[in-house]
Each structure stands twice: as C-alpha cells, then as structure tokens.
Amino acid sequence: MKLKFGNLELKNNVLMAPLCGVTDLPFRRLAVEQGAGLVHTEMVSCAALVRDSHKTVRIMDLAEDEHPVGIQLFGCNPEEMAEAARMVEAHGADVIGINFGCPVPKVVKHNGGSALLKEPATIGKIVAAVVKASSKPVIPKIRTGWDAQSVNAEEVGKTIEDAGAHGLMIHGRTRAQKFSGYADWDVIAGVKAKLSIPVIGNGDLMKPEDSIRMMEKTGVDGVLLARGAMGNPWLISRTIGLLENGETPAEPDFDSRLATLQRHFSLMFEYKGTHGLAEMRKHAMWYLKGLPGSAEVRNRLNQSLDFNEIIGLLQDYRERLRLGLVVSAPEVSGVEPEMAAV
Ligand SMILES: Cc1cc2nc3c(=O)[nH]c(=O)nc-3n(C[C@H](O)[C@H](O)[C@H](O)COP(=O)(O)O)c2cc1C
Numbered sequence: 354m355k356l357k358f359g360n361l362e363l364k365n366n367v368l369m370a371p372l373c374g375v376t377d378l379p380f381r382r383l384a385v386e387q388g389a390g391l392v393h394t395e396m397v398s399c400a401a402l403v404r405d406s407h408k409t410v411r412i413m414d415l416a417e418d419e420h421p422v423g424i425q426l427f428g429c430n431p432e433e434m435a436e437a438a439r440m441v442e443a444h445g446a447d448v449i450g451i452n453f454g455c456p457v458p459k460v461v462k463h464n465g466g467s468a469l470l471k472e473p474a475t476i477g478k479i480v481a482a483v484v485k486a487s488s489k490p491v492i493p494k495i496r497t498g499w500d501a502q503s504v505n506a507e508e509v510g511k512t513i514e515d516a517g518a519h520g521l522m523i524h525g526r527t528r529a530q531k532f533s534g535y536a537d538w539d540v541i542a543g544v545k546a547k548l549s550i551p552v553i554g555n556g557d558l559m560k561p562e563d564s565i566r567m568m569e570k571t572g573v574d575g576v577l578l579a580r581g582a583m584g585n586p587w588l589i590s591r592t593i594g595l596l597e598n599g600e601t602p603a604e605p606d607f608d609s610r611l612a613t614l615q616r617h618f619s620l621m622f623e624y625k626g627t628h629g630l631a632e633m634r635k636h637a638m639w640y641l642k643g644l645p646g647s648a649e650v651r652n653r654l655n656q657s658l659d660f661n662e663i664i665g666l667l668q669d670y671r672e673r674l675r676l677g678l679v680v681s682a683p684e685v686s687g688v689e690p691e692m693a694a695v
Contacts, residue, residue, distance in 0.1 A: 356390065356551055356575045358490035358519040361421060361447060363390035366575030367564065367593045368553060370522075371396050371425045371450060371494075375583060378414050379620035379629070380636075383613065384582065385419045387589035390575070392422050396452050399428030399437040400463075415445045423492065425450030429464040431478045435486035442487050449483060451493040453509070456528045467528035470499045473512045480516035490519035494555075494577075497540040500529035504537075510544045510552070518550060522577050525556035532580075542571035553577050561588065561595040561602075568596075584639020586613065607644055611671045614640040615664060622660045630658050646679035 356366040369376065369384040371393035376384070381392045394412055401409040415422055424446035428434050438449050453476055455466025462468075469476050476493070484491050493513050498504035510521055523544055525536030536556025545552040554573035558564050559581040567576055582588045587605050594602040605613070617636055621629035637654050641647040650670045657663050673679045 354574075358448065358492060358551060361490050361519075363421065363575075364388075365390040365593050365596070366553075367589055367596065368522075368575055368577045369393060369582060369589060370555060370577045370579040371423070371452075372579060372583070374632075375636075377412070377624075377632075378416060378419075379617060379624055380586075381419050381422070382416060382620060383586040383617060384589055387586045388593050389578075389589050390421075391448060392419060393448075393450060394422065394424050396425045396427050396450075396455065397437070397441065398465075399426045399430070399434050402426070402437045402440055403433055413441065413444050413446075420445075421447035423448035423450045425452050425494065426483075427452035427455060427460055427465040429469060429475065429479070431475075431482035434479050435482040438483040438487045438491075442489050447489060449487050449489050449491045450522075451479065451483060451491065454494050454496040454524050454528075456496075456531045461528070467496050467499065470496060470505065470509060470528065471503070473505065473509050476509060477512040477516045480513050480518050484517035491517070492520040492522060492553075493518055494522035494524065496524050496526055496528055497537055498527050500527050503527075504540060506540050506544050507547050510548050514548050514550050520551040520553060520574075521548060522553040522555055524577075524579075525554070538567055538570050541567070541573060545572045545574075551575065555579060558592075559588075561592040564592045565595060584614075584636055584642065607674050608671055610640055610644065611667055611674070615667050618660070618663055618667070627658050627660075630660060630663065645674065 356363045368391040369389040373395045376393055376395055384392045397409055397412055413424055424441040426434060426437050441449060452466050453469050460466040480493055495509055497506045506523060513521055523541050525538055525541045541554045551574040553575045554567045554571050555577035558576055558578050564576040578588055591602045618633050621633050634655055641651050650666055653666050
C-alpha cells in the first residue's frame with residue numbers, strides 16, 4: 354500500500370532520514386536518483402531560522418527536482434516552532450519534520466531534540482502549534498525514550514497523534530544509547546500497534562533485508578534509512594527493489610561505486626567549492642571502505658583540496674582496479690554503526 358501523510362502520497366515507502374552534516378543538496382540529489390520516496394534536509398534550528406541566519410537558510414536550499422522533501426526543525430518553544438514551520442513551508446518543504454530525538458549535548462542543553470521526551474506535554478503543544486501553522490503534513494521523529502528506565506515512546510507517540518501529526522518516525526534507541534547497541538524494534542512494534550497514523554521505523558537498516566525484517570517484525574508502514582546509505586546510496590534503490598520485486602538487486606561493482614564517488618565530489622565542488630571537497634573526505638572514506646587496496650587512495654584524498662588532483666586520483670585507482678593491478682582482500686562493505694557515532 355502506498356504511504357500517505359495527509360494529502361501527500363509517496364511513490365514508495367523507503368525514506369531517507371535527515372542526517373546532519375550528510376544530507377545536503379549533493380547527497381540528496383543522489384538519494385533522489387536512487388528513488389527515495391522522501392528525502393530530508395539536515396535538521397534546522399528553529400531559533401536560528403527565526404533570526405534568519407544565513408547558514409540556516411542555506412541548509413534549506415532545495416533543488417527543483419527533489420520533491421517531496423522534508424525540512425526538519427528542532428526547538429522547544431511552540432510559538433517559535435509554529436513561526437519556523439510557516440517559514441519552511443514558504444521555502445518549499447513538502448513535509449515539516451520535528452526533531453524529538455537528537456541526543457547531541459548542544460541541542461539537548463537548550464531543551465531541544467530528545468530532551469523533550471522527558472516532557473510529553475510540551476511535545477503535544479509543539480506539534481499542535483506546528484500543525485495549526487502549516488498546511489503540509491507534520492511528521493515528528495522520536496527515540497524510544499530518554500533512557501532505559503524511561504522508555505515512553507507509546508505515550509509520546511499517542512500524544513503526537515492526538516496533537517494532529519500526520520505520521521511518526523521512530524528510531525528504536527533511547528537518548529542514552531546515542532548510536533550504540535542495537536535499535537529496539539519491539540518498542541517500534543508497540544508504537545505501531547497503538548497508533549492510527551503511519552509509523553515509519555528507523556534504526557540499524559544497513560542492508561535491504563533489514564528493512565523487510567523490520568516491516569515484518571514491527572508492522573511499520575515504511576522505513577527510514579540512515580547510516581546504511583552513507584557512502585552507499587544504492588541501499589535506497591536496492592531496498593525498494595527488494596520490497597517491490599522480492600529479490601535483492603546486486604550490489605554495484607567497484608567501478609560504479611567509484612564513478613558515483615567521483616560524481617559526488619563534482620556535485621559538492623560545484624555547490625560548495627573547496628569547502629565541499631573538505632566535507633567530501635568523510636563521504637569518500639565511507640564509499641571506499643571495503644574496496645580492495647583503497648588505503649593509499651584514502652590517504653591521498655585526505656591530503657588534497659585540489660579538485661582536478663582528486664578526480665585524477667580516483668580515475669587512476671579505477672583504472673588500476675579495472676586492470677587487476679590492485680590486490681587485497683575486500684573488507685565488508687557498508688557503514689558500520691560505530692563509524693558514525695555523533
Ligand atoms: C551523522 C548523523 C547525523 C544525524 N542527523 C540527524 C538529524 O539531523 N535529524 C534527525 O532526526 N536524526 C539525525 N540522525 C539520526 C538518524 O536519522 C537515524 O535516526 C539514526 O542514525 C538511526 O538509524 P540507523 O541506525 O539506520 O543509522 C543523525 C545520525 C547521524 C549518524
């Protein structure tokens with residue numbers, strides 16, 4: 354069944370999560386090409402937006418061909434959040450996200466993100482204010498609770514539904530877990546069973562088969578991919594392929610991985626200049642992980658901010674791989690959870 358949030362019907366139920374420092378315009382272009390049913394910008398500070406910070410507005414740069422796209426807000430003041438929601442809607446968001454899950458101290462300290470899980474009543478007020486201010490679907494994202502002793506996702510989920518939200522995204526970890534351990538899919542199943550709005554499950558979806566398992570185990574209406582797609586945007590199309598056809602499409606070969614990495618570098622350079630090349634270093638490490646003999650090219654990429662040199666390094670590595678001049682045992686592909694523990 355197609356996923357529907359209010360009047361917005363998605364073409365599939367495989368969604369790309371908001372990832373701070375990752376899901377910028379170039380990354381989202383790749384995610385859209387891979388067929389994501391919905392993509393997200395990086396989260397946006399409501400307080401900064403209301404002050405019209407230039408950097409914040411830039412995070413919200415949207416391409417014409419990337420709709421539907423969600424812009425996720427974080428903040429703790431219902432009136433300010435309502436004002437910010439009006440702004441992101443005017444800016445072109447198709448979905449208004451609200452972050453009730455971010456564990457990062459600088460967000461939590463100001464009572465944003467996951468700190469609000471300790472105050473379900475405030476969550477209710479924020480969601481109601483944002484729903485009232487916007488004509489777009491509002492989809493908050495939560496964690497299972499603050500810590501293992503206070504898992505309250507069912508209560509928070511119900512509060513969010515009663516406040517008029519059109520869907521809920523849930524990451525199956527507590528705030529205390531940050532990104533460690535495993536996501537608790539049982540809690541996700543409990544939330545899904547309690548709510549009538551669509552529930553999107555998130556946490557540890559590293560392979561296409563993980564999404565199938567999550568859907569079967571929890572009954573969620575859709576899946577939200579995150580770290581598994583870093584340096585691996587094909588996770589999106591391969592997951593869609595498995596869900597739609599019952600068979601997992603093959604992993605891309607080394608050459609197509611590198612061709613995409615090269616393109617990602619080009620998109621970043623075009624959009625952010627040299628600064629984008631510095632930002633690409635972490636992406637490059639994710640793409641190159643598991644490729645035979647990639648240690649040398651990884652080292653050299655980490656030392657260059659010259660676009661032509663970088664493209665030359667990648668082309669040379671591709672050529673050596675093609676000719677079988679690089680020999681070493683492949684590592685396991687994909688991003689390991691601990692690699693991205695922010
Ligand atoms: C680098 C990074 C940045 C993230 N930024 C956001 C964000 O801006 N908003 C948000 O709701 N979650 C954010 N998250 C959390 C992810 O959306 C997701 O909930 C989490 O990674 C669990 O899914 P996974 O186990 O499949 O990675 C971030 C996670 C990482 C690793």
